[in-house]
Amino acid sequence: MSLREMQELTSRLWFPGARWHVGDLAWGLRQHTGRDHEWPTKIWRENGEVVAWGWAELPGHLNLQAVDEHWAGQVLDWFAEITEPESVVVSSAEPHLIGAVEARGFVQEEGPFFLQLVRNLDDLPEPAAACHPVTDVAGRVRAHREAFYPSRVTEESYRNVQATAPYRTELDVVADVDGQTAAYCLAWLDDARRAVLIEPVGTVPDHRGRGLARDVCLAALRTARDLGAEVATVSPRGDDAWPIPARLYRSMGFTPIARTVHYGVARG
Ligand SMILES: CC(C)(COP(=O)(O)OP(=O)(O)OC[C@H]1O[C@@H](n2cnc3c(N)ncnc32)[C@H](O)[C@@H]1OP(=O)(O)O)[C@@H](O)C(=O)NCCC(=O)NCCS
Structure with a gap:
């Protein structure tokens, strides 16, 4: 393959x-x-x-x-x-x-279906919380496993993701609370298309509702723009059974362009 x-x-x-x-x-x-x-x-x-x-x-x-x-x-x-x-x-x-x-x-x-949401990157607000590229892989994996519980992502599989093009550490953004990874956004840049994809985003349950997911997404998108991205896409669920991620992205200015x-x- x-x-x-x-x-x-x-x-x-x-x-x-x-x-x-x-x-x-x-x-x-x-x-x-x-x-x-x-x-x-x-x-x-x-x-x-x-x-x-x-x-x-x-x-x-x-x-x-x-x-x-x-x-x-x-x-x-x-x-x-x-x-x-x-x-x-x-x-x-x-x-x-x-x-x-x-x-x-x-x-x-x-x-269930997924929306295709799009946003251009001209006017990205600054994140309120301090965000930075991932350094603590174990903490980053723990945060993913808590956000997406139950999850099959492991440190081994996550290292495979990090070794897969077009992964870039600077687009794998986290926000910490008390020194622990609380939220993360992994963004992927297709240089040839100048298009960045957000996949996935998560906030650990204890720290939800504080704007951290929006902050890590904004930080990742701002970095992607600095690297040449002009447009961002993301595909949250579009049906009523799982509505919160689409609300998050709409609150950041994403709009629907297609659906699965x-x-x-x-x-x-
Ligand atoms: C989706 C998720 C990442 C949101 O994380 P969060 O840190 O709580 O989100 P934020 O606090 O940054 O919220 C930003 C906006 O999203 C929307 N939102 C977030 N949680 C919401 C909720 N419980 N109800 C309604 N809207 C909500 C709001 O518009 C909010 O803006 P506002 O606070 O100004 O109204 C989190 O719930 C999560 O990890 N879920 C499980 C994993 C997942 O589904 N990830 C997304 C798919 S890739």
């Missing part, structure tokens, strides 16, 4: 409504260890150039990206060969993927 090759296509195809950013792939494929056997991936090339990738999350979920409907169809055919398909997710702003998924008989499903569309298999 070549994450780099997947990222090459993802960077080339990126636009603000795209489902995937290079940082999503780095975080998504590296945040846990020992899952490669559950997560088969495949890359398709034409004339030497990557034109599609598929990432199955067994038993039956598919993530994909492709330059057009034809190549998306190739990914869907591979998926059906390796497992019993159950679900596929695409962005509402990627009609070629919607076309391929619907052509193979998948049907749209209601339920979830497909399942027609039954009966």
Whole structure:
């Protein structure tokens, strides 16, 4: 599996409504260890150039990206060969993927979904709290595990994330309370697209509601802007079952541009 090759296509195809950013792939494929056997991936090339990738999350979920409907169809055919398909997710702003998924008989499903929120970086307020790049890896992992309890992120998996392009320590920002990591924001910069992605953000339960998540996000975005970013995206849940992260990002001036569309298999 070549994450780099997947990222090459993802960077080339990126636009603000795209489902995937290079940082999503780095975080998504590296945040846990020992899952490669559950997560088969495949890359398709034409004339030497990557034109599609598929990432199955067994038993039956598919993530994909492709330059057009034809190549998306190739990914869907591979998926059906390796497992019993159950679900596929695409962005509402990627009609070629919607076309391929619907052509193979998948049907749209209601339920949890993610928003694609966007913000330009012209006018970023200063964070109120002191924020700094991560130094205490154990504390940073502990904060993530508390914020996302129960979490499968470990110090080992987090070190893998840190070793994965385009990770940069200065975009992995924390705020401390009493010397302990209380909130963090990991941001990923795609230099070629000048686009920064926030993924993920967390505040430990005891320190929520004090503006710390907003502060670490603002600090990370300001650094990203200094490094050349012009636009930021983030993908919180959009349904009513998990509304707080979207409120956080809207309070920072992010606005919706697209959402995920979830497909399942027609039954009966
Ligand atoms: C989402 C999360 C990071 C917010 O952290 P936080 O430090 O409590 O957030 P802040 O105090 O910075 O809040 C900033 C804004 O978010 C919104 N917000 C935060 N918590 C809220 C709540 N409980 N109810 C309503 N709005 C809320 C508000 O708009 C708030 O601004 P305001 O205080 O001026 O009204 C935290 O709840 C968390 O870690 N959740 C679990 C992990 C997660 O879901 N992460 C995000 C997905 S990547």
